[in-house]
Amino acid sequence: MTDDAELEGLMRAGLERRADDADVTAPVAGRARAAVRRRHRGRIVVGLAAASVAAVVVTAALSSTPTDDTSETPIVEDRTVADGEWRTEYWADMRVDVPAEWGYGGAPMQSGGEVLSCFSEQMLTADGQRLRNDQVQVGYVGRPIALTDVCEMYKHHALEPQTVPYVWLGAEVEIGSVDLGDGFVQETVEVNGSMLTVGTDDPALRRRIIDSARGGEMCLSEVEVQGSIEHDGSLAEDLEPTSITVCAYRTEEIGGNATLSYAGLVGRKATNDYLREVEQAGRPADQCPTSDYVEGEWVVLELTTDDGTVTDRHVAHFVCPGIDLDADSLGGFKTVPLTPELVRPWAVGGIPAVIHGPSTQWAYDYFIGAQG
Amino acid sequence: MDVGVTEPRRTAAGPSFDDWVEARVAALLRFGYLVTGSQHAAEDAVQSALERACRKWSRVRRADDPDAYVRRMIVNAHVSDWRRAARRESPVAEVRLADQVDPADAVSRADAVWRVCQGLPPQQRAAVVLRYYEDLDYPEIAALLGVAEPTARSHVHRALTALRGELERQEPSDD
Numbered sequence: 001m002t003d004d005a006e007l008e009g010l011m012r013a014g015l016e017r018r019a020d021d022a023d024v025t026a027p028v029a030g031r032a033r034a035a036v037r038r039r040h041r042g043r044i045v046v047g048l049a050a051a052s053v054a055a056v057v058v059t060a061a062l063s064s065t066p067t068d069d070t071s072e073t074p075i076v077e078d079r080t081v082a083d084g085e086w087r088t089e090y091w092a093d094m095r096v097d098v099p100a101e102w103g104y105g106g107a108p109m110q111s112g113g114e115v116l117s118c119f120s121e122q123m124l125t126a127d128g129q130r131l132r133n134d135q136v137q138v139g140y141v142g143r144p145i146a147l148t149d150v151c152e153m154y155k156h157h158a159l160e161p162q163t164v165p166y167v168w169l170g171a172e173v174e175i176g177s178v179d180l181g182d183g184f185v186q187e188t189v190e191v192n193g194s195m196l197t198v199g200t201d202d203p204a205l206r207r208r209i210i211d212s213a214r215g216g217e218m219c220l221s222e223v224e225v226q227g228s229i230e231h232d233g234s235l236a237e238d239l240e241p242t243s244i245t246v247c248a249y250r251t252e253e254i255g256g257n258a259t260l261s262y263a264g265l266v267g268r269k270a271t272n273d274y275l276r277e278v279e280q281a282g283r284p285a286d287q288c289p290t291s292d293y294v295e296g297e298w299v300v301l302e303l304t305t306d307d308g309t310v311t312d313r314h315v316a317h318f319v320c321p322g323i324d325l326d327a328d329s330l331g332g333f334k335t336v337p338l339t340p341e342l343v344r345p346w347a348v349g350g351i352p353a354v355i356h357g358p359s360t361q362w363a364y365d366y367f368i369g370a371q372g
Numbered sequence: 373m374d375v376g377v378t379e380p381r382r383t384a385a386g387p388s389f390d391d392w393v394e395a396r397v398a399a400l401l402r403f404g405y406l407v408t409g410s411q412h413a414a415e416d417a418v419q420s421a422l423e424r425a426c427r428k429w430s431r432v433r434r435a436d437d438p439d440a441y442v443r444r445m446i447v448n449a450h451v452s453d454w455r456r457a458a459r460r461e462s463p464v465a466e467v468r469l470a471d472q473v474d475p476a477d478a479v480s481r482a483d484a485v486w487r488v489c490q491g492l493p494p495q496q497r498a499a500v501v502l503r504y505y506e507d508l509d510y511p512e513i514a515a516l517l518g519v520a521e522p523t524a525r526s527h528v529h530r531a532l533t534a535l536r537g538e539l540e541r542q543e544p545s546d547d
Contacts, residue, residue: 007532008504010539014485015406015505022405024398026415032393032422237428285518328424334448334518 086212087126089141089350090263091169093192093221097212098167099205101126102139104353107168107197108154109144115172117142118151122164128352128366139165139200143261144172145250145354147368162186165200167209173197189213192221218263219247219300225258226331229300229313241275241303241311242268246346248354249330250297258298258330262354270345271303277345278314278325281336288320288333295319297355298330301346316343318367321358340366389429392438393422403443406501408450409490421445443506444516447498484542488535495519499527 087100104124108117122140125131154172162184171188173195178186186199187206191213198206220231244266249258299316301323315327322335323342336342340362347355347366357367397418404414421442425432432441489497495517502508502516514524 004532007535010481011485011500011504011532011535014482015489015501017482018486018489019402019406019505022402022414023411024401026401026411028401028415028419029393029397029422031419032426035419035423235427283515283518289519289523 088218089167089169090216090218090260091143092194092259093216094169094194094196094213095216095218095263096167096169096191096196096209096214098141098209099139102141102165102167103131103137104128104147104350105140105142105166106147107142107144107166107171108157108173109146110172111146111151115154116151117154117157118146119148120152120154120157120166122166123147124350124353126349128348128350130352137164140167141350142166142168142171143354144168144170145261145368147353158186162199165202165205166198168195168197168199170194171197192216216260216263218245218265219260219302221260223249223258223300223330225251225255225295226329229315229327229329235313236305236309236311239305239309239311241271242306243304244271244274244346245302245304246349246351247300247302248297248351249300250354252296254294261297262350264346264349264351266346266348270348274301274342274345275303277339277341278323278336281323281325281339281342284322284325284334284336286333287322287335287337291320293319295330299346299351299355300327300330318355318358321360321363338363387433387438389426389433392433393426396439396442397422400439400442400446403501403506404446406489406505407447407494407498409497413450417446417449420449440512440516443502444518447494447517450494450498480542481539484538485535488531488538491534492531496527496531499524500531503528 085100086097088095088097103122103126105122106117106119108115108120110116111118120142122131122137124140125135131137158178158180161181168188173186173188175188175190175195177188180186180199183201184199185201185203185206186197187210188195188197189210190196192215196210196213198209200206220229223229246262246264246266247260248262250261251258295317297318301314301316302310303312303314304310312325313327315324315330315332316322316338317324317333317335318338320333320335321338323338324332324335326332326334338358343363343366352367355367357363357369363369400418400421401414404418405411408414408417424445425438425442432438489500492500498517499513502513503510508516510521510524510528513528514521517524519527
């Protein structure tokens with residue numbers, strides 16, 4: 001029988017001996033430096049190519065971002081919405097302008113061989129609050145995401161008269177127009193591979209919304225779950241961030257790529273609030289060390305400066321709730337626990353309509369709940 | 373036009389990346405080799421960790437111990453790879469090769485250590501390497517792995533138990 005001290009001695013000697021087998025001349029440091037240089041160069045090339053676009057976006061962002069922002073309402077970066085009457089909504093590689101007062105709801109989606117909607121009505125206000133019974137529906141942006149366990153067949157929706165205008169992003173609807181009666185027309189077009197559906201009795205409004213549709217630029221439109229989420233070279237961690245770009249992603253299939261489901265921007269106060277909570281969040285750890293799970297939704301938080309430089313990227317996870325503060329991909333698992341304080345600054349606007357939260361009571365204020 | 377990668381100068385906040393990596397890369401490769409079990413995986417893990425450290429050097433060098441930061445990234449990369457693979461295959465929980473080894477000398481005992489380590493789940497194995505190769509104490513191991521201290525102790529204890537079993541199986545052929 002071998003005693004513990006002897007076993008420990010054997011372990012030390014065995015590891016020491018085996019470590020000598022490692023080839024320590026491998027040029028890993030040089031390769032690492034070269035990889036970083038490639039990222040820097042890529043960033044400059046991309047930056048030059050996109051300079052004119054970036055100039056417009058940055059100018060617009062500054063013009064629409066009050067420096068003493070005290071609101072938690074998402075700031076939209078596009079110049080077409082700077083007047084506050086319109087905002088920009090994103091889905092996959094599409095963005096479209098909608099009336100700023102419109103809230104959020106569901107849209108038709110494939111489910112079990114049927115086209116269902118859960119639910120095609122306005123369920124949230126524009127700032128992400130649940131619509132109360134005494135509030136009037138003014139219009140909504142719907143995505144093919146189950147907001148509630150109450151669903152209807154889309155073919156029934158098409159038979160009922162509609163009064164509340166809507167924009168559906170990525171809905172399971174065929175291209176073309178449908179007359180829903182009393183002048184209410186639903187028109188569907190394809191934009192950058194995604195369906196855009198507009199339903200309203202106002203032809204000018206419908207045309208303006210459809211004409212505003214173009215390619216998205218705020219976030220990556222698609223991300224490999226285990227792939228890099230970097231798209232702008234290395235991080236400028238020494239700079240002070242003044243806003244957070246909020247990019248929500250989802251995937252319907254295990255192992256499939258994650259597609260952008262929502263994008264927004266929160267301003268200086270929210271950024272400061274978030275960073276203050278991050279400072280107090282403690283040490284990242286595996287929050288679910290004994291669980292094996294598959295995720296389908298994430299939120300990438302890009303901390304950015306006034307000129308759009310990214311200083312850091314965090315990823316919020318919801319199955320094993322936490323935020324990866326050192327994120328390279330959606331697949332990280334060392335996180336700080338998700339808390340209301342860490343969520344409040346950025347879970348605004350459309351986030352409560354696109355992300356299913358953890359099954360804790362406080363999460364129902366910020367995300368889709370277990371029953372909607 | 374070239375682009376500077378890191379700040380080459382030494383500052384009060386800590387060494388430059390180049391100075392630090394020159395002094396530490398060999399030790400990191402040995403550590404990576406023990407944690408991953410192969411030269412190829414070690415190079416991948418260390419290169420990936422160095423790439424991240426280089427990009428974030430301003431933060432890393434302010435850390436109490438840049439070595440610990442980079443070792444953590446090496447372990448994370450390996451554990452993360454293993455988790456992805458674990459959806460498709462189970463880890464080898466126990467290795468029984470005692471009847472194939474050369475008995476009766478230190479080489480066979482060293483080999484037994486290696487066989488046991490190769491049969492451990494990645495986090496357990498990392499704990500063993502940190503304890504007996506890097507000589508870290510349990511609070512340091514727990515901090516680096518992001519686990520509770522009792523978990524770190526348990527990882528090491530299980531590895532020692534596995535080594536004891538491996539040696540006992542080896543004993544008959546030692547006679």
